[in-house]
Amino acid sequence: MDELNLEIYEGETFGLLGPNGAGKTTTIRLLNCIIRPTSGSATVNGYDILNDQMDVRRVTGLLAESPGLYEKLSAHEFLEFIGALYDVPSDIIPDRIDDLLKLFGLHERRDHLLEGYSRGMKQRVLIAAALIHDPPILFFDEPTSTLDPRAALMVKDLIRGLARDAGKTIFISSHILPIVEELCDRIGIIDQGRLIALGTVEEVLSQTGTKTLEKAFIDLTGGVKEKELLTWREQKGAAA
Amino acid sequence: MPLPKWYAVAKNEYRISTSRIRSIRPYFLYLVTGLLAVYVAFIAPSIVSLFIDDFIAFLLSQAAVAMMQLLLLLMFFWLLMIPITEILQQAQVAQLEIFLSAPVRPKDVLLGGFLGRMPIYAIAVTVVAGFFTAVLYPLGMDLAQIAIIIMIFILVLLSALWIGTVIAALLSTKLGKTSHGKDIGKALGVLIFLPMIALIYAIMGGGLIEALNDPATSGTYQVILGVVPSSWGAEIIVAFASSPGNIIAVGFETLTRFGGLVAFFLAALWLGTKAAARAYSLEPTISEAPKAKPDGALFKTIRYLGGAGSFGTLLVSMFKEYSRRLENLSWIAYAVGLFALVTIFLIGPEDPGSTLFTALFLLGFLAAAVASDVTLRGKENLFIYRKAPSGEGRFVRAMLAKGWLVAVPIAAAIIAIATALSPQATLASVLTSTGFVIQMTAAYVAFALGLFLLLPVPSENPKARNMTLMIVVMIMVFVSIGMFITSVEVIGGENALLMHAPLSWLLGIVFLYLGKRNLSRIE
Numbered sequence: 001m002d003e004l005n006l007e008i009y010e011g012e013t014f015g016l017l018g019p020n021g022a023g024k025t026t027t028i029r030l031l032n033c034i035i036r037p038t039s040g041s042a043t044v045n046g047y048d049i050l051n052d053q054m055d056v057r058r059v060t061g062l063l064a065e066s067p068g069l070y071e072k073l074s075a076h077e078f079l080e081f082i083g084a085l086y087d088v089p090s091d092i093i094p095d096r097i098d099d100l101l102k103l104f105g106l107h108e109r110r111d112h113l114l115e116g117y118s119r120g121m122k123q124r125v126l127i128a129a130a131l132i133h134d135p136p137i138l139f140f141d142e143p144t145s146t147l148d149p150r151a152a153l154m155v156k157d158l159i160r161g162l163a164r165d166a167g168k169t170i171f172i173s174s175h176i177l178p179i180v181e182e183l184c185d186r187i188g189i190i191d192q193g194r195l196i197a198l199g200t201v202e203e204v205l206s207q208t209g210t211k212t213l214e215k216a217f218i219d220l221t222g223g224v225k226e227k228e229l230l231t232w233r234e235q236k237g238a239a240a
Numbered sequence: 241m242p243l244p245k246w247y248a249v250a251k252n253e254y255r256i257s258t259s260r261i262r263s264i265r266p267y268f269l270y271l272v273t274g275l276l277a278v279y280v281a282f283i284a285p286s287i288v289s290l291f292i293d294d295f296i297a298f299l300l301s302q303a304a305v306a307m308m309q310l311l312l313l314l315m316f317f318w319l320l321m322i323p324i325t326e327i328l329q330q331a332q333v334a335q336l337e338i339f340l341s342a343p344v345r346p347k348d349v350l351l352g353g354f355l356g357r358m359p360i361y362a363i364a365v366t367v368v369a370g371f372f373t374a375v376l377y378p379l380g381m382d383l384a385q386i387a388i389i390i391m392i393f394i395l396v397l398l399s400a401l402w403i404g405t406v407i408a409a410l411l412s413t414k415l416g417k418t419s420h421g422k423d424i425g426k427a428l429g430v431l432i433f434l435p436m437i438a439l440i441y442a443i444m445g446g447g448l449i450e451a452l453n454d455p456a457t458s459g460t461y462q463v464i465l466g467v468v469p470s471s472w473g474a475e476i477i478v479a480f481a482s483s484p485g486n487i488i489a490v491g492f493e494t495l496t497r498f499g500g501l502v503a504f505f506l507a508a509l510w511l512g513t514k515a516a517a518r519a520y521s522l523e524p525t526i527s528e529a530p531k532a533k534p535d536g537a538l539f540k541t542i543r544y545l546g547g548a549g550s551f552g553t554l555l556v557s558m559f560k561e562y563s564r565r566l567e568n569l570s571w572i573a574y575a576v577g578l579f580a581l582v583t584i585f586l587i588g589p590e591d592p593g594s595t596l597f598t599a600l601f602l603l604g605f606l607a608a609a610v611a612s613d614v615t616l617r618g619k620e621n622l623f624i625y626r627k628a629p630s631g632e633g634r635f636v637r638a639m640l641a642k643g644w645l646v647a648v649p650i651a652a653a654i655i656a657i658a659t660a661l662s663p664q665a666t667l668a669s670v671l672t673s674t675g676f677v678i679q680m681t682a683a684y685v686a687f688a689l690g691l692f693l694l695l696p697v698p699s700e701n702p703k704a705r706n707m708t709l710m711i712v713v714m715i716m717v718f719v720s721i722g723m724f725i726t727s728v729e730v731i732g733g734e735n736a737l738l739m740h741a742p743l744s745w746l747l748g749i750v751f752l753y754l755g756k757r758n759l760s761r762i763e
Contacts, residue, residue: 034623035763054629068621071419072564073557074532084553085628109529113564115419116529 001026001037002193008186013163013170015184017177019221023193024173025065028139031171032062045137045169058086061130063123065141065173071115075106075125078114079132086133093132100128104154119146127155137169138162144179152179159183177213187213191221245344249352257357272363280370288374295375299481306452306461308478310443312396312470315368317436319400320407323357327408328415328429329702339520346516354405361401369393376477380484388487388498389480392473395501399469399508406512409519420530426702427570434577441585469504472497532560542645546638554638555645562613562642567702571609571709572646576654578602583658595658596673600680600740603651604716607684610647612709614639614689615696619762626760636689636756643685651681680741686748687719688712693755696762719747 001023008014018024029035031044033053041048047055070078076097083093101107104124114122123146130138140159144152160183162168174180180187181201189197189204197204197220201213208216258265288295298304339349369390376389411428415421442448451457452465465471476497479490487494535543539556546552562568579602587594615622625631655677659670691712697704720740727739 029623032627034626057627057629057631060627062627064620064623066620068617068619068624070557070561070617070621072561077532077557077560080553081557082624082628084550084557085625085631085634087550087629090549090553111531111533113419113530113532 001030001040003040004190004193004195006188006195006198008169008171010169011163011167012185013159013172013183015180015187016171016173016190017175017180017187017217018173018190019175021192022190022221024190025141026193027190028062028064028141028171028173031056032060032139033057058133059135060137060139061133061135062139063127063130063141063143065145067126069114069122069126072113074111074113075101075117075128076110078125079128082129083132088133096132097128100131103158104128120148120151123147124151124155127158136167137171139171139173141173142176143172143174144176145174156183177217181213189217189220196220245348246352246355249339249344249349250354250356250358253353253356254359257360269359272359276363276366276370279367280373284370284374285377288371288378292375292378296379299375299379299478303449303453304478304481305475306449306465308474309465309468309471310439310448310452312474313465313468314436314439316396316400316468316470317439319361319364319397320404321432321436322361323401323404323408324411325429325432327412328425328432346520347513349520350406350409350512350516353409354402357401357405361397365394365397368397372477376481379481381480382485382487384487385480385484388494389477392476392498392501395505396470396473399501399505402505402512403508406508406515406519410515413519423566427566429702430567430570430574431577434574434581437578438581438585441581445586469501472500545645546641551634551638554634555641558638558642559645562646565613568610568613571612572606572650575602575606575609576650578605579654579658595662596655596677599651599655599658599677601717601720603647603654603677603681604684604688604720605713606651607643607647607681608688608691608709608712608716610643611639611685611688611692612697612705612712614692615762616705622759622762632756632759636693636752636759640686640689640752643689644682647681647685648678652678676737676741680744683741683744683748684716686752687716687744690748690751690753690755691715693759694751696758720744723747 004023004027016024016027026035030037031042031049033049033056036050041050043049044056045059047059049056070081073081079097079100080093083097088096097110098107101110104127106121106124106128109117109121114125117125123143127140127143130140143159144155147155156179159170159172163170163183170183172180172184184201186198186200187204188195197207197216199207204216205211205213208219210216210219255262255265258268261268264271298307339346372393373386373390377386381389411425415425439448448461452461476490476494479493480487483489535556539560542559543552543556546555579599582598582602583595587598622632622635625635628634652674656670656674659665659673662669692708695708695711697708723743724736724740727736727743731739
């Protein structure tokens with residue numbers, strides 16, 4: 001990261017965009033106290049990420065980009081385990097697990113080991129795990145990248161509901177532009193660790209003088225010129 | 241004209257197997273050839289010259305045929321196991337999709353895979369053949385005899401590697417399609433060497449050689465050994481040693497046995513290529529989705545022992561994740577098997593002192609095997625704990641408790657049985673030994689856990705796990721021996737274990753603390 005200066009307001013849904021390797025996941029790991037910054041600081045819900053790590057961890061839920069999963073546990077067992085990690089009271093946890101599994105359409109397979117789940121189903125279990133302690137702030141790192149359209153729609157509706165009806169503050173990192181465009185109140189674009197744009201979608205479009213977020217993104221982060229794309233076919237004997 | 245497909249597969253396989261040394265890959269073959277030439281011409285003869293009289297006396301003795309048969313049999317099985325172990329531990333069908341979607345025949349895939357690994361295998365073949373040539377040359381054998389002996393080694397070792405490759409391909413396809421199959425593969429990869437270790441121990445201390453030399457008992461063993469092709473080669477080698485420079489004297493034996501070896505190799509080659517189509521298939525298998533059963537008495541007890549609150553849930557979750565992996569259970573079986581083999585073949589139950597002493601070191605291996613999964617699920621799984629409040633501390637405590645709950649009862653059962661089998665055993669001696677081993681195993685688990693946290697293996701790759709496990713076991717054994725010697729020096733042999741125990745606990749606590757500190761630095 002390179003002098004990232006960013007403020008996210010309570011109750012808003014913020015989207016962090018950037019190409020692969022831009023620093024999105026690093027930002028999320030820093031804000032969840034998974035890694036420590038070499039310099040600088042940040043506060044989450046008023047808690048300092050260097051001095052109040054326990055409090056930061058308690059008030060945040062995280063869906064990681066490449067999350068860890070215990071494949072030899074069932075969905076129910078895994079959620080019970082995560083609930084225990086976040087000290088969810090034992091009288092609440094069974095009902096909450098049932099509710100979440102029903103919400104994500106996994107209740108019938110609650111006792112199947114996670115090793116037998118598809119990637120999309122695993123992703124749904126992980127979203128449920130991020131919600132299990134009902135934190136006020138949620139971080140979603142590429143939340144729909146492995147989901148089918150139906151599940152992706154459900155996750156989008158869920159994020160919208162969490163922001164609108166439950167008042168959660170949501171931080172989404174993604175390079176799937178329509179999702180960010182649809183869900184987020186404000187967006188930031190980072191490239192090579194530096195924040196290069198910040199504001200509502202409209203503000204970013206006007207900053208770049210473009211009509212779509214895709215064009216704005218390419219303008220800001222660079223892309224491959226159209227004419228270069230098929231030069232490989234011009235070589236002699238390349239065609240089969 | 242396009243290159244043959246097997247050549248493309250072989251080239252790819254060679255690149256994969258030498259990926260770690262890719263910076264020197266262009267010179268690798270020349271380098272190895274040069275080194276092997278030096279080995280065959282100078283090093284092997286120099287080593288052999290130190291013991292040449294003993295070797296010659298042995299080759300001309302009655303025990304030579306049996307010993308040579310067993311030696312070649314061990315080599316045959318060892319080389320057979322290499323490709324099988326490699327594939328079992330990483331059974332996967334993802335790469336198979338590349339081959340099956342390309343215009344390439346299964347036998348080209350099999351042959352290419354075998355030939356691609358051949359340069360690496362050839363090193364082992366040359367080392368073995370070079371050593372035996374150096375041993376046999378001083379006997380005065382002619383060039384034809386030496387050439388036939390080299391051919392015998394090549395045929396025996398190539399047959400083993402080829403059969404291993406075919407079995408590995410068949411197993412890989414069978415097991416690589418499901419998570420459960422992959423788990424079975426990893427477990428078999430651990431246990432597969434136990435029978436060979438049993439054979440080695442039987443030779444070393446089990447009286448197998450004596451039984452083979454005794455006409456009253458050798459009949460059955462000889463019939464069994466005679467069926468194995470490697471034995472045919474062994475008989476020729478010993479026959480040549482008895483008639484150096486005179487191949488005609490043993491012409492008939494040479495012709496039949498060498499012919500048999502060639503025929504065996506060709507038949508294995510032919511059958512292997514025929515089996516290739518069956519080996520490479522992605523036809524779906526019908527398997528029931530694995531389910532978790534409701535918690536039984538064991539898990540309920542563990543949850544209770546963990547305090548029934550959130551720590552109990554953490555502990556039981558870790559226990560489930562651990563005990564549902566056959567690979568983990570296979571390591572326990574391996575440690576128990578090793579202890580049983582050492583006791584049966586090398587020590588004998590009549591010596592309780594040696595049994596206890598051996599147990600102390602082998603149970604270190606058990607403790608390390610049980611603790612070895614601490615970081616295996618990758619840093620992403622460690623991040624689950626780091627993300628949670630006080631997660632890392634609870635993770636280490638739960639891992640320690642899990643290690644104790646697994647290793648301590650097993651260690652207690654093993655030592656109780658082993659000491660009870662001794663003719664001098666009394667209830668007091670059994671209880672004392674068991675109590676001592678219980679607290680030592682608990683200390684070893686803490687020590688091993690600390691070491692694995694200091695040397696994390698954030699990957700499920702069995703090679704990485706096995707390598708770190710061996711390093712940890714080495715450290716534990718050497719440190720343990722060092723502590724024992726210190727204890728003997730300080731308070732004398734009789735009471736040395738009384739000092740050894742607190743020292744082990746001290747090390748366990750220190751290393752666990754250092755390991756936990758290192759855990760928070762993993763990024």
